[in-house]
Amino acid sequence: MMATTVEAEGQLTPDEQKRLTADMHRSLRRKKIRAVFLVAPLLIFIMVTFVSPIATMLFRSVDNPQVSEYMPNTTAALANWDADSNELPDEATYAALVKDLVVGRENHTIGKAATRLNYEKSQMRSLLTGTARKAGRLKPPYKEQLIKINNGWGDIDNWRVIKRESSPYTLSYYVAAFDMETTPSGEIRMLPEQQRVYLQMLWRTVWMSLLITALTLLLGYPVSYLLASLPMGIANTLMIMVLLPFWTSLLVRTSSWIALLQGQGVINDILVWFGLVSDDNRLSMIYNATGTVITMTHILLPFMILPLYSVMKTIPPSYMRAARSLGATPFTAFFKVYLPQSVPGISAGAILVFILAIGYYITPALVGGQTGQFIGNMIAYHMQSSLNWGLAAALGVVLLALVLGIYALYSRLFGSNNQMTLR
Amino acid sequence: MKKFSKLSSVLALGAAVCMGSAIAAEPLTVVSWGGAYTKSQRQAYSDPFTAKTGIEIVDEDKSGNGLAGLRAQVEAGNVTWDVLDILEGDAILACDEGIAQQLDYEKDLSPGADGTPVMEDFVEGSLSGCYVPTIVYATLFSYNNNAFPGEKPSTIADVFDVKKFPGKRALEKKPDANLEWALVADGVPYNDVYDVLGTPEGVDRAFKKLSTIKDQIIWWDAGAQPPQLLADGEVAIASAYNGRIFNAQVVENQPFTIIWDGQVYELDGYIIPKGAPHKKAAMDYLRFATDTQRLADQTKYISYGPARKSSAPLVSTHLETGVEMAPHMPTNPENFKTPIKKNAEFWADNGDELRQRFNAWLVQ
Numbered sequence: 001m002m003a004t005t006v007e008a009e010g011q012l013t014p015d016e017q018k019r020l021t022a023d024m025h026r027s028l029r030r031k032k033i034r035a036v037f038l039v040a041p042l043l044i045f046i047m048v049t050f051v052s053p054i055a056t057m058l059f060r061s062v063d064n065p066q067v068s069e070y071m072p073n074t075t076a077a078l079a080n081w082d083a084d085s086n087e088l089p090d091e092a093t094y095a096a097l098v099k100d101l102v103v104g105r106e107n108h109t110i111g112k113a114a115t116r117l118n119y120e121k122s123q124m125r126s127l128l129t130g131t132a133r134k135a136g137r138l139k140p141p142y143k144e145q146l147i148k149i150n151n152g153w154g155d156i157d158n159w160r161v162i163k164r165e166s167s168p169y170t171l172s173y174y175v176a177a178f179d180m181e182t183t184p185s186g187e188i189r190m191l192p193e194q195q196r197v198y199l200q201m202l203w204r205t206v207w208m209s210l211l212i213t214a215l216t217l218l219l220g221y222p223v224s225y226l227l228a229s230l231p232m233g234i235a236n237t238l239m240i241m242v243l244l245p246f247w248t249s250l251l252v253r254t255s256s257w258i259a260l261l262q263g264q265g266v267i268n269d270i271l272v273w274f275g276l277v278s279d280d281n282r283l284s285m286i287y288n289a290t291g292t293v294i295t296m297t298h299i300l301l302p303f304m305i306l307p308l309y310s311v312m313k314t315i316p317p318s319y320m321r322a323a324r325s326l327g328a329t330p331f332t333a334f335f336k337v338y339l340p341q342s343v344p345g346i347s348a349g350a351i352l353v354f355i356l357a358i359g360y361y362i363t364p365a366l367v368g369g370q371t372g373q374f375i376g377n378m379i380a381y382h383m384q385s386s387l388n389w390g391l392a393a394a395l396g397v398v399l400l401a402l403v404l405g406i407y408a409l410y411s412r413l414f415g416s417n418n419q420m421t422l423r
Numbered sequence: 424m425k426k427f428s429k430l431s432s433v434l435a436l437g438a439a440v441c442m443g444s445a446i447a448a449e450p451l452t453v454v455s456w457g458g459a460y461t462k463s464q465r466q467a468y469s470d471p472f473t474a475k476t477g478i479e480i481v482d483e484d485k486s487g488n489g490l491a492g493l494r495a496q497v498e499a500g501n502v503t504w505d506v507l508d509i510l511e512g513d514a515i516l517a518c519d520e521g522i523a524q525q526l527d528y529e530k531d532l533s534p535g536a537d538g539t540p541v542m543e544d545f546v547e548g549s550l551s552g553c554y555v556p557t558i559v560y561a562t563l564f565s566y567n568n569n570a571f572p573g574e575k576p577s578t579i580a581d582v583f584d585v586k587k588f589p590g591k592r593a594l595e596k597k598p599d600a601n602l603e604w605a606l607v608a609d610g611v612p613y614n615d616v617y618d619v620l621g622t623p624e625g626v627d628r629a630f631k632k633l634s635t636i637k638d639q640i641i642w643w644d645a646g647a648q649p650p651q652l653l654a655d656g657e658v659a660i661a662s663a664y665n666g667r668i669f670n671a672q673v674v675e676n677q678p679f680t681i682i683w684d685g686q687v688y689e690l691d692g693y694i695i696p697k698g699a700p701h702k703k704a705a706m707d708y709l710r711f712a713t714d715t716q717r718l719a720d721q722t723k724y725i726s727y728g729p730a731r732k733s734s735a736p737l738v739s740t741h742l743e744t745g746v747e748m749a750p751h752m753p754t755n756p757e758n759f760k761t762p763i764k765k766n767a768e769f770w771a772d773n774g775d776e777l778r779q780r781f782n783a784w785l786v787q
Contacts, residue, residue: 108521115520126768129519194630199782204786219516263591264656287641370642372786378782384488385597386778 007395033145054400061393064170066116070109071100075166083160083186088173094142094153119388120161120172120182127152157184173394198376198378198395202402205375209357213304215297216353217346224345227305228273228312233353239309246302254366261286261367287369295367300356304349311345347414355403375399450479450775451704454492457484457646457692459670463724471720475711477574478704486619487645490517492694497522500621501700510724511690512767512774518553524702525553531706534538535733536715542611544715544731545633548557557690561665561762563686568678572661579685582660583608583632585639590659593652598781599770600662601689603763605632607685617766626777630784634660642785670724673746683758689765689779690730728754731755752778 012020036043068075073096081089105159110132111125118125131149138145147154161184165172173180179196187348190196217345223242227235245253260266277283285291313339323333361376368377375395382392425666448759469480483490490513492550509517511636517523526551533692535544542550549556565584566575576588583605585592586703588742594601596653611619615618619625643649649663650671665686671677693713699705710780711717718729719737726748730734738748749755753762770777 015727108519108525111519111521115516118772118775120771127770196782197785197786200786238708262655262657325627365644370640373786381782386775387491387494388775396736 003244019192052109057396059395060390061173061397062169062171063390064116064165064172065168066113066170067166070104071097071166073097073099073161074162078159078166079162080151081159081163083163086156088143088154088156089159091141091143094146095140097146097153098135098142100139101132105132105135111408115387117161117165119391120122120178121158122167123152124158124161127178133408160184160186170390171391174398175396176391177398194237196377198398200397201375201378203287204373205358206402208289208374209354210374212293212300212357212384213350213354215293216301216304217350219297220301220308220349221342221346224305224312227309227313229317242302247307250299250362251366253299254295257291258286258297258367261294282325286367287372289372291366291367291369292364292374293371295363296360297358299363303356305350307348307352308342308345311348312342313342338350347410351410353408359399431575440615448476448478448704449701450481451701451708451758452481452483452503452709453487453506454483454485454506456486456646457482457734460666463721467721468708468717470700471717472708476707478708480708481735481769485568489513490754493517493518494520497697500698500737502696502739504696505580505693505698505701505707507559507696508691509554510667510767511551511556511692512548512660512765514554514692514694515551515767515771518551523553524697524699526550526555526695528555531710533710533714535731536737537733544733546690546730547563547635549692549730553694554692555694556690556730557689557708557713558721559688559754560691560727561686561688561754562645562662563665563668564660564662564684565653565661565668565679567653567656567683568680569656575680576660576683577682579604579682582682583636583721585636586624588659591639591641592636593641593643593649593658593659593661593663595662596644596785598777600765600779601633602626602629602781604662605687605767606630606694607763608632609747613685613761614641616763619768620699621773626780627727630780633784650675650677650679653677654658665751666725666727669751673751674692674745680757684761685763686753686758687752687763687765689767691727692730722748722752724751744748 047138063307077093077096079090081093101110104113110128112124119130127150131153134149145305152158164182164186174190175288176312177198178319179199180192182188206312227238227242230238258265262268263282263286265286267285268277270284272279289292319341320333321338323337324330328336358374359376360374361380364372364374365377365380368374378397379392379395379399381393382388453464455464461484464481465482469482470742473479485504486508489507489509493502493504493507496504507523508710512525516559518525532541534541546556546559547681562578564579565699568575570590572586576582576584581588582592602620606625606629607613607618609628611625615734620629641652643652643661646664646667649658649661650667652658653661654675654677655662661681665681668679668781672679672681693709695705695709697703713731715731715733716737719734721727722729722734722738723740723742723778726741729738735754738752740747748758
């Protein structure tokens with residue numbers, strides 16, 4: 001019976017074979033479609049709330065519509081002008097400019113182009129808006145009259161900036177994000193020392209995040225070990241003490257640290273009381289990098305303890321006992337047996353804390369003073385105060401690339417299957 | 424984007440039709456700074472307006488990011504604010520960018536109670552197209568009396584002299600006003616501050632002066648911080664908005680003294696966002712809230728000077744404590760000897776570059 005079936009299958013006609021494969025494909029496809037429907041809600045959610053905002057942000061960092069859209073005539077006229085010629089544009093360009101200014105003033109759009117150009121060069125905003133207020137009264141020829149209204153129109157560098165930023169896409173936000181500038185002649189060079197901000201800020205964000213990660217590990221490891229080795233009842237009680245601050249509002253925890261650490265705060269008062277520091281020489285532990293590190297270490301500690309604990313819980317205590325019974329000192333037993341097994345927890349906790357830390361901004365803003373600010377604070381500043389969203393987007397992209405780079409390094413070092421050993 | 428806004432307006436229309444039977448008039452969203460300031464506006468403008476028209480006012484405390492919020496709303500085609508309280512510099516930008524409603528002042532505002540025409544009644548040059556100022560406020564220095572038992576600081580130069588007047592200083596974390604003060608402390612006459620600051624050498628000079636006290640500075644972001652820092656003894660001298668210091672002095676009985684020297688004053692007031700959902704009611708509110716009596720009434724609650732000349736004679740006493748208000752006003756002649764008018768146009772032009780430089784200076 002068996003043999004005949006096999007034989008019969010072996011002798012399928014090409015037609016039957018085709019039908020069979022088609023049937024199989026169809027049923028597989030149905031399964032796939034069903035699977036897609038099941039994940040669709042999540043997929044749509046992620047697309048709407050995660051992928052599309054990031055894509056928009058990526059786009060905003062190069063998007064540059066203001067000048068070309070709101071000064072179309074000038075843009076067209078400048079296309080034929082040679083920026084290296086050391087000569088002002090011709091009368092036709094000035095006429096186009098007047099046309100744009102008049103229309104821009106009527107529609108109240110000239111301010112958008114003016115704001116954009118002011119990012120590149122100070123005074124450009126008032127050059128445009130100020131001239132636009134008077135442009136309606138002008139009669140041709142325009143060139144000399146415009147230069148008379150504001151001699152900025154006789155400055156060839158201003159025209160170079162307008163021409164450069166009249167293209168619909170720009171890299172100038174990235175140039176600014178790397179502390180560089182484009183000279184009027186088109187070269188890209190570093191800003192003078194006293195105006196560099198972002199690279200320093202980025203570097204500080206990285207090393208302070210690393211420091212915070214190391215501190216959470218240092219503090220979290222013994223706590224997790226204790227939690228994992230104590231009997232269930234006590235461990236659970238202690239766990240609540242770890243989780244309680246975790247459930248408390250971030251702002252409450254940050255403000256409590258202000259009360260503790262400030263010059264007239266609890267810790268300084270105690271130190272002065274004991275005569276350890278003099279009253280005029282109180283320690284400054286807040287509104288600087290120290291404040292940021294202390295506060296963020298405390299706030300991020302649970303993110304280190306929880307993964308460590310969950311991994312340590314799976315390490316059988318008998319391994320350590322076996323090592324000891326074979327003659328290892330407690331020290332050797334820990335480093336050779338226990339620590340390597342807890343590495344998955346260390347790496348998971350470290351990457352979690354590090355990535356959370358690198359993007360933090362509320363806590364540094366409140367306790368960081370001037371030396372404890374993170375790059376996230378600069379991004380927030382450009383989103384909310386300076387309103388240079390293009391630059392905020394570019395800085396965001398730089399930060400995103402940095403995090404992705406570090407994550408790639410992490411997954412290469414620790415592998416995707418958590419095949420980890422300390423050597 | 425257009426499709427979305429069409430869809431949302433259809434939905435809004437549907438919602439309006441549904442709700443129309445339930446509520447007579449939809450509430451008006453007025454965006455302001457929160458805290459004691461919003462409270463004073465509610466008492467002086469909003470509650471009387473509701474009593475008169477039956478239109479409820481919803482307060483939103485978003486003015487801190489007012490221009491950013493307005494830009495985002497206009498860009499998304501979904502404006503939810505009806506009236507926005509905003510500083511003069513930001514109002515100029517909003518007007519230039521076409522995201523604020525153009526006003527016809529003579530028609531849209533009511534003339535002074537004493538008959539002064541609108542255009543002559545408000546602070547000179549402040550009616551710039553979209554903007555209606557309501558108050559004059561000052562950013563100024565004040566100190567905690569306990570910090571200086573002997574000689575007290577009395578000038579901007581004293582504030583920058585940490586040898587003679589030791590103790591930490593609290594300054595607002597932006598270059599605005601701080602650079603002006605640095606120049607004044609360095610000997611620049613009050614009236615020439617912006618001319619000097621307009622030159623690269625002037626900027627260097629301001630930062631150099633500011634650097635002399637850099638390690639003594641604690642930076643603040645929110646208006647509520649400086650009185651707190653002063654009260655805690657965390658700093659000896661702090662720059663602050665004068666209304667906040669008034670509140671601490673008079674209502675909370677804190678031992679603070681204001682240094683009436685070189686206070687940087689500017690205007691705060693209203694714009695109507697372009698595309699405001701209840702434009703007509705918003706215009707009614709604007710006319711009502713900025714009339715002579717309302718601006719004078721506000722001084723019963725907070726020590727900011729009214730932006731209309733005709734309101735000045737009506738300023739009386741603080742409602743809560745009965746304190747005479749005039750001596751606490753930044754515009755009181757006694758206090759107004761050496762003020763600096765914040766040049767909104769200057770900051771709109773040079774702000775991007777100066778703020779970049781300031782941020783870089785902070786990092787170093």
